Amino acid sequence: MPKWFTPLAGLSAVMFAAAPLIIARADYEATMGLVQKIFYFHMPSASMFLLSALVCGIASARFLFRGSPQQDRLAYAAAELAVLFGAITLVTGPLWARKAWGVWWAWDVRLTSSLMGWMVAWAYLLVRKYGGPGSDKLAAGLALFGMANVPFVYISVNYWRTIHPKTSVVPTLPADMGTALWFSFACFLVLFVLLLRLRVHLEEQRARLDALYLSLDT
Amino acid sequence: MRVVVCIVVLFAALSRPAPASADALQGPDATAVQQPAAPPQPEPPKPTDEFVPISQLPPQDQLPAAPLLIAAYAFVWVAVFGYLVSVGRRLSTVQREVDRLESDIAKGTRT
Numbered sequence: 001m002p003k004w005f006t007p008l009a010g011l012s013a014v015m016f017a018a019a020p021l022i023i024a025r026a027d028y029e030a031t032m033g034l035v036q037k038i039f040y041f042h043m044p045s046a047s048m049f050l051l052s053a054l055v056c057g058i059a060s061a062r063f064l065f066r067g068s069p070q071q072d073r074l075a076y077a078a079a080e081l082a083v084l085f086g087a088i089t090l091v092t093g094p095l096w097a098r099k100a101w102g103v104w105w106a107w108d109v110r111l112t113s114s115l116m117g118w119m120v121a122w123a124y125l126l127v128r129k130y131g132g133p134g135s136d137k138l139a140a141g142l143a144l145f146g147m148a149n150v151p152f153v154y155i156s157v158n159y160w161r162t163i164h165p166k167t168s169v170v171p172t173l174p175a176d177m178g179t180a181l182w183f184s185f186a187c188f189l190v191l192f193v194l195l196l197r198l199r200v201h202l203e204e205q206r207a208r209l210d211a212l213y214l215s216l217d218t
Numbered sequence: 219m220r221v222v223v224c225i226v227v228l229f230a231a232l233s234r235p236a237p238a239s240a241d242a243l244q245g246p247d248a249t250a251v252q253q254p255a256a257p258p259q260p261e262p263p264k265p266t267d268e269f270v271p272i273s274q275l276p277p278q279d280q281l282p283a284a285p286l287l288i289a290a291y292a293f294v295w296v297a298v299f300g301y302l303v304s305v306g307r308r309l310s311t312v313q314r315e316v317d318r319l320e321s322d323i324a325k326g327t328r329t
Contacts, residue, residue, distance in 0.1 A: 020291075033283055034283035034284065034287060035283035035286055035287055037287055038286070038287055038290045038291075041290065041291060041294050042290070045294065084297060084298070084301050087297060088293065088294050088297055088298075091290070091293050091297075092290040092293065092294065095286045095287075095289055095293075096286070096290065098281065098286060099281050099283055099286055191298065195301070195302075195305075198302075198305055198309075199305060201309070202308055202309045202312065205309065205312045205313060205316060206312055208316055209312055209315055209316050209319065212316065212319040212320065212323065213319070215323065216319070216322075216323065
């Protein structure tokens with residue numbers, strides 16, 4: 001593991017410990033009240049979900065066109081993080097929506113496209129696990145579709161009629177709500193980097209194990 | 219001639235209108251007498267045509283926010299912690315296997 005990993009893990013722990021205090025001190029939103037504070041973990045986890053899908057797609061493209069095994073490991077790690085952060089997004093969102101919209105779920109364009117992206121990430125992992133020989137390239141093709149879905153998820157709220165807040169909400173937040181949001185975003189970004197590095201390390205160790213088995217066979 | 223008469227009689231019999239049902243024969247007044255009038259239904263609430271803040275909803279429509287908020291944050295912690303444990307366990311298994319193989323190879327080269 002690189003030298004920066006342990007200090008960054010410590011920093012992440014401190015940041016996540018401080019995050020609830022900063023979120024609690026942020027102003028209440030006028031119409032939704034307390035439940036709106038789910039936003040401070042929902043939006044950053046959704047951002048990390050989209051970032052994971054992007055990283056997975058770019059690494060898969062490089063793996064497909066250059067055949068680099070390092071990029072394949074990165075893509076595999078990012079796909080798992082897309083499933084993790086996608087699950088957080090798709091659970092925290094409905095918990096917020098139940099109070100704010102009166103329903104757990106709506107077949108809204110943002111929600112539906114996010115669910116599609118999450119299912120593509122699951123499909124990637126399932127193909128990798130059960131696809132047999134050559135599944136790495138099949139999965140890489142799937143990851144390209146997952147990446148193509150990302151801009152659609154992001155801009156969908158601006159082009160379709162939807163009950164989900166638009167992307168213009170974040171830049172217009174009051175100062176203390178914005179501070180809490182961007183602090184949470186930084187927490188999730190650091191966590192994303194740490195988890196990605198840890199997961200890539202696992203794939204590196206697996207590759208090392210395969211190489212050892214091959215050396216025993218020859 | 220008999221055949222013609224038979225056909226005419228048969229045709230006349232088939233072309234008679236069907237007898238009306240019992241309910242129809244009783245007529246609307248009979249039905250009104252048999253069944254008492256239904257009690258007046260309360261009017262359904264009028265649909266809201268404008269935004270209503272949560273704080274102004276009637277008490278039966280209000281949901282407590284705290285359990286939803288706690289559930290959301292708890293899920294985040296559980297999911298991240300569970301994932302960390304999962305990666306840690308997989309990593310330790312692979313690491314153990316790597317160490318075992320490396321020691322086997324080292325012994326093999328020594329002998």
